[in-house]
Amino acid sequence: MNSDAETSARRTYSYLGPAGTFTEAALAQVPEARGQNWHTVNNVPEALADVVDGRSDAAMIAIENSVDGGVSTTQDALATIPGLRIIGEYLVPVQFVLVARPGTSLADVHTIAAHPVAYAQCLDWLGAHVPSHAHLPASSNVAAAVEMLDGTTQVDAAIAPPGIVEHHHLELLGENIGDNPNAVTRFVLVGRTVAPPAPTGADKTSLIVELPVDRPGALLDMLEQFATRGINLSLLASRPIGDALGRYRFVVDADGHVLDERMADALLGLRRFSPKVVFLGSYPRADRAIVHYPDRYADEVFVEARDWLRALISGEPEA
Template sequence: MTVSSDAEAAVRTYSYLGPAGTFTEAALAQVPEARGQVWHPVRNVGEALDDVVSGRSDAAMIAIENSVDGGVSTTQDALATMPGLRIVGEYLVPVQFVLVGRPGATLADVSVIAAHPVAYGQCLVWLGDALPAHAHVPSSSNVAAALDMLDGVGGADAAIAPPGILEHHDLQLLAENIGDNPKAVTRFVLVSRTVAPPPPTGADKTSLIVELPDDHPGALLDMLEQFATRGINLSLLASRPIGDELGRYRFVVDADGHVLDERMADALLGLRRFSPQVVFLGSYPRADRAIVHYPSRYSDDVFVEARDWLRGLISGEPEE
């Protein structure tokens, strides 16, 4: 009989959008507890999250928002409809692109470029200046563009890819930093099965998905007031169709603060009374570690004092 060591028993598996060299892999590399563990590449967000739900992986790294293209709709919809998941961390990855070719290639050899449509759209200015006569072959992913080009699939001479791919494949670097927006960033989240949120740090974010009760004037305002009247800033508000009929939407919300903050807890109670469906995705430290500031009238002490005051009224305690 073979007895597993404690080290073997502690091995964890992380799913991420592969293959090696993707921006998602770069995000996973930022997770200290993932280093030295098993990294499992998958083909799409749904597969990564299904790995977590089924127990094949302990956590999954997925992209949720891009500073240029906005929210990642496939991720937002998956989180809204797959129960038993919890965001436990967020990570930011600068989005820079390189142009790569086969070994020995030069920029003068390039006439057809393979690229994922989103990556291609973020490099149009550079391409128009450096290679105005090129043709574009769409690819399923940033890494697939380079690998298909390397294998001769699609007839491309070069590919737009993440810089990390050069660490894994024998490719010729033809140009770097070709993205049109040097400040482009993609936000990734690490998702596990449902767990209790970590303690507040003072620099936290809470993610939710909220459905409106019905379609009437002011319905969205009613939802937003649950946050505004408690001094909670929203860093993301995105609508996604529920899909059962026209005019029905759910809203993806990122709110500054932690569920254990009195003002956030009070807002969630208000949302629960207001909305037919509230999905709590998690409270977790912000990637930028920026401290959340709010007016003193929304401090925890104010909410606690107000509840104590109400209990006193109900119990008949004499007022001081």
């Protein structure tokens, strides 16, 4: 049995529960989280509040899906809650199962509970196997299945992650029911503000950038900060700021690390250009793919250019 001192020394990680969710599967990929305290929450703002208020050391949250794009709740929370840093990213293949109370058959299914995003990804299978069903929207697939099991909600079946059968005694009515077998959800581990880890060569930098004014070419001006420094963008998504129509912030994932000279130079350009730049973090890519770029954007090229300018200003003779 662990002592109170041992328990208090363990780190705490918040994640969207209950047990069996895709978020739990993402957290299971974090080596330093194994054997630590895992705390379930009901939504993304609650998970991030745990981190900000010190109840958790980090939180695992979904930020992007290969089918549905960015997770707007996460993007908006990261844009508006200060003091957070992304410290890692993890990819989880997304597949679904159809589950019901023990003894249920497909012929018995007339109502199905599921999160709207999950439901939309299973329409082909559902249309072929239970064409006359009705959909009951749910905030959580796993929670919907648990509520079905304990009788809290009167539905016949629920769409859920495959991991749910490891935690609950359920009738498995269908496996791999997702329409896209290659669907993947990207999760990020978020902690409090810390210095970024050293570059690995396979890194990603996440930012949120606001445009200074709504005018022709404003977005191009922002994108040029990256293009003129040879930086590829793997994500560019717009989200309304909310204070007026036509006002948007942009969620950006850029290949590279803030300690790379070209990335640092781009951030300086953004800072001069944008009224608000939120640095969300530089961290290793989940796929560990090395970032390649043309030689003219190598670190030493930026260093040489600065040394050249410094020599001009100091009056040194040109070599």
